[in-house]
Each structure stands twice: as C-alpha cells, then as structure tokens.
Amino acid sequence: MRSIIRFVSLGAAAALVIYGLSQPIEQDSRWIASLWIALPLLYIAARLWLQPMPPGIARNIQHLALAITIGFAGLALQLLRQQFVHADAIASAVFIDQQTGQPTSNVRKVIAALKVRRGPILDRNGTPIVTTEVVEGDYAVRRYPLAETYDPTVFGNIVGFFSSRFGASGIEATCNDYLSGDRDSWRRLQDALLDRPRIGDTVRLTIDARLQAAAHAALRERSGSIVVIDVRTGAVLAMVSRPGFDPRGLAFNPAAPDRQAENRRIDEYWRAINAEGSGQPLLNRPTQGRYAPGSTFKTVTAVATLLHPEQGRPDAIDCPDERPTEPGAPPVVNAVRTGLEGIIRSTPFPAEPNLERVYAFSCNTAFAEYAMRLGPDLLIETARRFDIYRPQEAPASYDGFTDLPTLPSLIYVNPGFLNSRAALAATGFGQGELQVTPLQMAMVAATIANDGMMMRPFLVAEIVRPDGTTVVRNSPRPIRRVMPVNVAARMRANMRAGVAYGFGKAADAVPGVEVGGKSGTAEYPCPTRDNPEQLCAHAWFIAIAPVEQPRFAVAVMIENGGEGARLGAQVAGQVLRAAFEAIQ
Incomplete structure (x- = not known):
C-alpha cells in the first residue's frame, strides 16, 4: 500500500508540475495553484520513500529537512519556469493597462538595442x-519618414513606440524579435564573431498609408476608432485610433548633445x-476599447x-412603440418614439414588417422580441460563433488577432445576466452588458460579406531578412x-436595405457602388x-461594399458621437470612398 500511495x-x-510549466505566462494563477498542490504530494511521496524512524529528535530533524528540501524544490521549479521555460516570453512581455492603454515592457532589452x-x-x-x-557613435535612432507627408499620430497606435525609457508598444513590441534581429540566432552569432552591426528584419504591414490617413482625417478631432478589412483575406487595411500619439516624442x-535634456524631453x-x-x-481603441455596440449588434x-427560424420566426414580427418584457421592468421603446411601424409599413412601398424592414429602420422593440423568442442559449451560441464570449469562456487576450494586444468581446459581464427577460431584450438590440471592440464588429460585417466565412484578421503581411x-x-x-x-446573402440584402x-442613407457615398450597412447608437x-x-x-x-x-x-x-x-x-x-480610391 505504501508503494502504491508513493507512486x-x-x-x-x-x-x-508539467501542466503548470506548460501554461503561458498570462496564466500565472494556474501555475501557482499547480505548484502548491504538487509540493504536498512530493512531501508525501518523499516521506513514504524514507524508512520510518522511531519518535524523537532524529525523526523531527528528518521531517524538518524534508520540508526544507521540498521548499527548495518549489523555488527551483519556479526559477526553472522563469529562467528557462518561459524566459523569452517573460523578457518580451508587454503589459497593457486596460484603462489608459499605457504599456509596460522590459526596458533593459531596449537599452541593449x-x-x-x-x-x-x-x-x-x-x-x-x-x-x-x-548617428554619431554608431548608435541607431528610429525615424518616421511619413511624418513629412502625414500627421505622425495617424500611425502611432499601430507601429507603437520604441523607447529606451519606457520600452516598446504596438508592432515595435509584438514584432520586436524580428525587428531587432534576435529571432535569427545564427546570424546574431555571426554578427558577434565578425563584429558586424546587427540589422533587423523588415516588417511589411497590410495597412495602406493613404487609406489610413484618409480614415484618420474622416474622424477630424473626434475620439474614436475606424477599422477597414479586406473581406476576402482578413487583411487589415486601416486601423485608426484617435486621439493618438507621436512616436517621435518617445x-x-x-x-x-545633451542626453539629460533628451531624457527630459521624452519624460x-x-x-x-x-x-x-x-x-x-x-x-x-480598435483592439483595446470595449463599448456597447448599440444597434449594430x-x-x-x-x-x-435566421439560423433558428422556428424559434425566431424572422418575418412574423411587428414594431410597436413599446414592448413589455417582464413584470416590474420598464418597457423597451424605439429611438423614434412614435409611429415607427407606420414608417416601416409605408417605405419604400406599402408592405407588412419583416426582418429586412425592422433591420433597415432599426426597430428596438422588434429585436427585443426576437431575442426573447430565441432565449439566452441560442443568442449566446450565435454570438460565440462571432467570437463574442461569455465571460467565463473569454481568453485573457483575443487569440483571433495576435498582431496587437486585443481584448476579447463579451456578450455580458455578470453571471446570470441573460436569465432576465428584460436583460435578454436589451441585449437583443445592442445594449445590456455587451462589451465589444470595434475590430470585432468589423469582423461581424466582414463575415457576412464573405458568404458567412469568418477570416482571421492580420496586420503583418510578411517579414523579410536583410538578405531578402x-x-x-x-x-x-x-x-x-x-x-x-444563403443566410449571409439575406443579411447582405438586409444591410443594403439599411442604406x-x-x-443609414448617409453611408451611400460611393458613386456607382452599392453600400450596405447598419447604424448603432x-x-x-x-x-x-x-x-x-x-x-x-x-x-x-458597420458597412460593406459592394453589396453583391x-x-x-x-x-x-x-465616442460621444450621438446617432450612428x-x-x-x-x-x-x-x-469606403477612400478605400475604393486607394486600393485597386
């Protein structure tokens, strides 16, 4: 029996221990829990391995020595994880404050570079x-040539900064091993032996500089986000976050001439x-800002x-000015407080309300009814198809887009929220506790545009060594x-009706091109x-073009922009007009 328990x-x-060591650095809690459970088990195994001793000082010393040995074993395992198993990941880790966006990274690697x-x-x-x-002294300085043509804040949140004072962010951080040449260990060794300067790899993005600048200009002085995706490939063509920062400042x-003055300037x-x-x-904001999506949801x-027509009954719908949800809860109301159903019935020609019409005129009471018909399970299941998670399933960082730190989108925040019919109704028309990123809503639109296939968005097109x-x-x-x-095709028709x-008529701004879209407030x-x-x-x-x-x-x-x-x-x-002009 002792042998069985021991083994x-x-x-x-x-x-x-193996499970804990295999966990990524973001899951420290799993590693600590695994280690603290494993140590008592090691102690039990070691106790059963040693020969029993009679009571007395010798046995007490043996137990104490064993406990100290197990403690040192725990320290050794922790050092093994930090200094060997995950050494590179820890050294290159970037922590992003979710409230301010302020990054914290390993400055020592930057100074050495x-x-x-x-x-x-x-x-x-x-x-x-x-x-x-x-520059003088064989030092290397980052320069931003596009600043001669565009406002450098246009690209700040994508390329990020590279600072000896504050580390790195953006592409400078996520592609650091390539940009610095660290990734190619053989070339790094050759450079060290031959005393050659280390030259990093070239990173080519999917961003179009002209479209990025045009999208940034479209926001003017307003705070907010714009994301443009190539629906067929998932390539991110523009990703604007405003306000931005000038990476030259860091x-x-x-x-x-005066390094202290240079440091003061940066500080x-x-x-x-x-x-x-x-x-x-x-x-x-496109990847780290989370907001209620409003009617875009x-x-x-x-x-x-449409996926569950028996429960949802898409074309058996009305649009009253108010719809009750549950006793004690205020009724759902429309943004157009009176007469919206009359508008729906008469535009563009007399007809009964159906999914296309209530979608085009953004009827809150209709979509509250759809959500209550579907129930929480079907609504959650559909949101999960779009990578909008329940909080208990959400990863620490959204793994569908890894080129920049990205928060996962959530269908609710508090457990059991959707058990209330009022909460379910509010979620159905885009309020409730929904928390989504602009990137995620761009992916929703792109998935519909791409016949229902969700493509993985990416920002890095290729990375090329100095030798080509x-x-x-x-x-x-x-x-x-x-x-x-067929469901994607019907949704494209719904989006076209919305414009x-x-x-959403104001989005129909590309001559000769049919635009589809959905507004949200x-x-x-x-x-x-x-x-x-x-x-x-x-x-x-959210918009797609051309619809066909x-x-x-x-x-x-x-942000705070009023009616979508x-x-x-x-x-x-x-x-969209800028996209058609810039990208052939």
Whole structure:
C-alpha cells in the first residue's frame, strides 16, 4: 500500500508540475495553484520513500529537512519556469493597462538595442513608415519618414513606440524579435564573431498609408476608432485610433548633445500623453476599447433569428412603440418614439414588417422580441460563433488577432445576466452588458460579406531578412464558417436595405457602388450634477461594399458621437470612398 500511495503521489505531482510549466505566462494563477498542490504530494511521496524512524529528535530533524528540501524544490521549479521555460516570453512581455492603454515592457532589452539597426516597418505598398538612421557613435535612432507627408499620430497606435525609457508598444513590441534581429540566432552569432552591426528584419504591414490617413482625417478631432478589412483575406487595411500619439516624442537619440535634456524631453512628452484630460492616446481603441455596440449588434441577433427560424420566426414580427418584457421592468421603446411601424409599413412601398424592414429602420422593440423568442442559449451560441464570449469562456487576450494586444468581446459581464427577460431584450438590440471592440464588429460585417466565412484578421503581411529571405508570410486563414451562404446573402440584402431606404442613407457615398450597412447608437451613463440620470451616446456604423461582391468591411465607432445613422454613417461612407480610391 505504501508503494502504491508513493507512486500515485509522485505521478500526480509530476503531472501537475508539467501542466503548470506548460501554461503561458498570462496564466500565472494556474501555475501557482499547480505548484502548491504538487509540493504536498512530493512531501508525501518523499516521506513514504524514507524508512520510518522511531519518535524523537532524529525523526523531527528528518521531517524538518524534508520540508526544507521540498521548499527548495518549489523555488527551483519556479526559477526553472522563469529562467528557462518561459524566459523569452517573460523578457518580451508587454503589459497593457486596460484603462489608459499605457504599456509596460522590459526596458533593459531596449537599452541593449541602442546600437541595433532595427528593421524598417513598411505599408502594404512598400512605403516606409518607420526606418532606422545610424548617428554619431554608431548608435541607431528610429525615424518616421511619413511624418513629412502625414500627421505622425495617424500611425502611432499601430507601429507603437520604441523607447529606451519606457520600452516598446504596438508592432515595435509584438514584432520586436524580428525587428531587432534576435529571432535569427545564427546570424546574431555571426554578427558577434565578425563584429558586424546587427540589422533587423523588415516588417511589411497590410495597412495602406493613404487609406489610413484618409480614415484618420474622416474622424477630424473626434475620439474614436475606424477599422477597414479586406473581406476576402482578413487583411487589415486601416486601423485608426484617435486621439493618438507621436512616436517621435518617445524616440531617444543617443547622439543628442545633451542626453539629460533628451531624457527630459521624452519624460515631458510621456507625462503629457498620460495626463488626465489627454484622452488616453496610448489606448489602441480598435483592439483595446470595449463599448456597447448599440444597434449594430442587431446584425448578430438577425443572424441568430435566421439560423433558428422556428424559434425566431424572422418575418412574423411587428414594431410597436413599446414592448413589455417582464413584470416590474420598464418597457423597451424605439429611438423614434412614435409611429415607427407606420414608417416601416409605408417605405419604400406599402408592405407588412419583416426582418429586412425592422433591420433597415432599426426597430428596438422588434429585436427585443426576437431575442426573447430565441432565449439566452441560442443568442449566446450565435454570438460565440462571432467570437463574442461569455465571460467565463473569454481568453485573457483575443487569440483571433495576435498582431496587437486585443481584448476579447463579451456578450455580458455578470453571471446570470441573460436569465432576465428584460436583460435578454436589451441585449437583443445592442445594449445590456455587451462589451465589444470595434475590430470585432468589423469582423461581424466582414463575415457576412464573405458568404458567412469568418477570416482571421492580420496586420503583418510578411517579414523579410536583410538578405531578402522571407521568414514570415501571412496568407488568408479562415477561423470558422459562422453561417450558411444563403443566410449571409439575406443579411447582405438586409444591410443594403439599411442604406438604400433605411436609417443609414448617409453611408451611400460611393458613386456607382452599392453600400450596405447598419447604424448603432450606444447609450451610456454620463451623469452631471444637474442631471444624474443623463445618458450620452456613442455613434456606430458597420458597412460593406459592394453589396453583391463585397471587397471592404468597415467599422466606425465615434465616442460621444450621438446617432450612428448620422455621423457614423457619414464617416463610414467617406472611408469606403477612400478605400475604393486607394486600393485597386
């Protein structure tokens, strides 16, 4: 019996240690739990391995020595994990503050890289966004040639910064091993033996610099996000976050006449962009901003209704001014408080309400009814197809897009929220506890445009060594089929109706091209002393074009922008027009 217990304890301890060591660094809690469970099992196995001793000082000393040995074994395993198993991941880790977007990374690697000639970052057409200049003392300084043509904040949240004071962010961080040349250990060894300067790899992005600048200009001075995706490949053609920051402000020049003054300049700019009232320019809103999606989420509810027609009954619907949900809860109301059903019945010609019409005119009471018909399980299941998670299933970082740190989108926050019919109804028309990123809503639109196949979005097109060898080339990769082709086709017709005769007419801004889309007005509390119940609204719009053979999907989110059918649709139309002009 002692032998069986001994081997079972030892085997269980070994399995727990192996499991814990295999966990990524973001799952420290799993490793700590595995280690703390494994150590007592190791102690039991060791006790049973030793010969029993009679009671007395010798046995007490033996137990104490065994406990100390097991403690040292735990420390050794922790060091093994940190210094060997996950050494590279820990050294390269970037922590992003979810509230401010402020990154924290390993500055020592950056300081050691002051003489490394980091590789350039190019747009899809080969236009240099970031380059390296060798200055006095053989030091390397990051330069931003596009600043001569465009506002450098246009690209700040994508390329990020590379700072000896504050580490790295954006592509500078996620592609650091390539840009610095660290990835190629053989070439690094040759450089060290031959005393050659280390030259990093070239990173070419999927971004089109002209479209990126045009999308940034469309936001004007407003805070918000714009994402443009090639629906056929998943390539991210533009990703705008405003306000942004100028990466030149954090680039240290080792050849500066006064290094202390150079450091003071950088410190002052860092304080300025992190100051209260700066608008959180370090926060990459398309991937790290989470908001209620407003009526753009009716797209997901509509897909769920078409996927489950027996429960959803898509064309057996009405649009009353109010709809009760459950006793004690306020009724659901429409944004157009009276007479919306009359508008739906008469535009563009007399007809009964159906899914297309209530979608085109964004009827809250209709989509509340759809959600209550479907129930929480079917709505959750459809949202999960679009990678909108329940909180207990959500990864720490969304793994569908890994080129930049990305938060997962959530269908609710608090456990059991959708058990309430009122909460279910609110979620159906895009409120409730929904928390989604602009990137995720762009993916929803792109999936419908791509006949129901969700493609993995990517920002890095390829990485090329200095000798011209391609080491990474990203190609289109599907995530999953979200819906059948016929459901996607019907949703494209619904989106076209939303622009052709519905509330999204302002998006129809591309001559000769049929645009489809859905507006969203996401309410959120903005209390004041005089009005503690005051609500404000973010303006959303998702769009695809051309509807028959889509090329582009766009998501626009303007913070405190009001009605999505106005400002959101206008901006989406401008961005689509720029996309057709810039990308042949």
